[in-house]
Amino acid sequence: MTAIEAARRAFDEGPWPWMKPAERAARLVRMAEILESRAGDLRELIIAETGSTGFLTDAIQGAGSIGMFRSNAAIAEHSFGWVENDMPVGGPTGVSGNAIVREPVGVVAAITPFNFPFMLNVVKAAPALAVGCTVVLKPHPWTPLDAMMIAEAAAEADIPPGVLNVITGHADVGDELTSNPMVDMVTFTGSTATGRRIMASASATVKKLQLELGGKSAQVVLDDVSEEHAATIGFGMSLVHCGQGCVLQTRLLLPEHLLDAYKEGLNGMRSFITIGDPRDEATVLGPLIREQQRARVEGYVQSGLDDGAELLCGGKRPEGMDRGFFYEPTVFVATNDMTIAQEEIFGPVLTVVPYSGGDDEAVRLANDSIYGLGGGVVSESTSRAFNVARRLRAGSVTAQGIGSTPLASTGPGAGQGPGWGAHPKGIGQAGAFGGYKQSGLGREWGRHGLEDFTEVKHLTWG
Numbered sequence: 001m002t003a004i005e006a007a008r009r010a011f012d013e014g015p016w017p018w019m020k021p022a023e024r025a026a027r028l029v030r031m032a033e034i035l036e037s038r039a040g041d042l043r044e045l046i047i048a049e050t051g052s053t054g055f056l057t058d059a060i061q062g063a064g065s066i067g068m069f070r071s072n073a074a075i076a077e078h079s080f081g082w083v084e085n086d087m088p089v090g091g092p093t094g095v096s097g098n099a100i101v102r103e104p105v106g107v108v109a110a111i112t113p114f115n116f117p118f119m120l121n122v123v124k125a126a127p128a129l130a131v132g133c134t135v136v137l138k139p140h141p142w143t144p145l146d147a148m149m150i151a152e153a154a155a156e157a158d159i160p161p162g163v164l165n166v167i168t169g170h171a172d173v174g175d176e177l178t179s180n181p182m183v184d185m186v187t188f189t190g191s192t193a194t195g196r197r198i199m200a201s202a203s204a205t206v207k208k209l210q211l212e213l214g215g216k217s218a219q220v221v222l223d224d225v226s227e228e229h230a231a232t233i234g235f236g237m238s239l240v241h242c243g244q245g246c247v248l249q250t251r252l253l254l255p256e257h258l259l260d261a262y263k264e265g266l267n268g269m270r271s272f273i274t275i276g277d278p279r280d281e282a283t284v285l286g287p288l289i290r291e292q293q294r295a296r297v298e299g300y301v302q303s304g305l306d307d308g309a310e311l312l313c314g315g316k317r318p319e320g321m322d323r324g325f326f327y328e329p330t331v332f333v334a335t336n337d338m339t340i341a342q343e344e345i346f347g348p349v350l351t352v353v354p355y356s357g358g359d360d361e362a363v364r365l366a367n368d369s370i371y372g373l374g375g376g377v378v379s380e381s382t383s384r385a386f387n388v389a390r391r392l393r394a395g396s397v398t399a400q401g402i403g404s405t406p407l408a409s410t411g412p413g414a415g416q417g418p419g420w421g422a423h424p425k426g427i428g429q430a431g432a433f434g435g436y437k438q439s440g441l442g443r444e445w446g447r448h449g450l451e452d453f454t455e456v457k458h459l460t461w462g
Helices: 002-013 021-037 039-050 054-061 063-079 117-130 145-156 171-179 192-203 256-272 291-306 358-367 382-389 446-451
Strands: 083-085 089-091 094-104 107-111 134-138 164-166 185-189 208-212 217-221 249-255 310-313 330-333 349-355 374-379 396-401 454-461
Touching: 002 107, 002 134, 002 164, 021 039, 021 063, 021 117, 021 145, 039 054, 039 063, 039 117, 039 145, 054 063, 054 117, 063 117, 063 446, 107 117, 107 171, 117 134, 117 145, 117 185, 117 446, 134 145, 134 171, 145 164, 171 192, 185 192, 192 208, 217 358, 249 256, 249 358, 249 374, 256 310, 256 349, 291 349, 349 358, 358 382, 374 382, 382 396
Parallel strands: 107 134, 107 185, 134 164, 185 208, 217 249, 217 374, 249 349, 330 349, 374 396
Antiparallel strands: 083 094, 089 094, 094 454, 310 330
């Protein structure tokens, strides 16, 4: 309650909401500089908290996310649509007119999960702060420490007291944040089940919601793909952070005639998957976050076996690894109606769904899910992949052409410019991330992420 009151007072009394966008932007850039100076400490902390491998930590979990403070600052200062003016109208008593303006929504409760904690804390805090909101950030109780580092950076960057507040706790704290009338908006990333609970809790005060929820995304391989390529697919994205990612493509929709080639390629890859200490640069697959999460994965694997799915590999704890929450990379061949093909497992488990019937059947299977967060389409032809991708009911979809056209040189500027340059490196700085159906509400990243933390006001005068 103290943190909510502090955020409410800081918003209502200022000065943060009343600062110029450039002034807020300067503070956020300073936060980025402070966190970049502590990147080594941040890296070690994230690996210790999450079990993330070094490469993933550098690219996404840690340093790769700091740039969102800079990008949100730049958008809010230079290119955000704060005001839309109509033409003034003259009359016998003076001039009348109207304008549409954006204002910060108010006090934001930000609730984040354990899988990508630092990145998702930044995803919530950076745009909310950039547009003038105040924030109460509640990280997952399993991964609270990097949120404290963000709070330290905010204090050092002279973010006013009460603007960014970090609290820890379990579901009871979340219930207070989502129901308290002093909170104007809730932004949450996590399971669909928890998202439903948050919607119910927030409904009494009709809060604005931004929900990034679960997924069971499909990688669709079209029937023009060669056996040679099918043999290279292997575990797909299921090994990224040990499968603990909502947007990972953990369903593989594969033409039936490519199944044998896929199996042969998978068998050849298994020996190259090194399981172990995430600090070791040779490690491909680190541990799951907790024993509770490993037990969840084991339950889903047993479900697949009970339903008659074909287990191609894995399905057990690695031999000789008694310490740590490790689990072997696991691949099933199943039908799309099985539990392992419909529910989010959040572990290193890939479900291969063979199909026949061409593109229409592939689209039907991909969309046969309560989720709509991500997906991908692979074809020999980029145009064919694109035309199938646009039919998928999901918020983030890739279209990949793997034809034999030789690669082109990037030329001067290494692919950027001339004149316009290129987006800064790092995740979440452009685009729009979010889901269809029961994968959530609203969008994160870039301009759309900023807009979610504002209200629209229509002003008239005359």
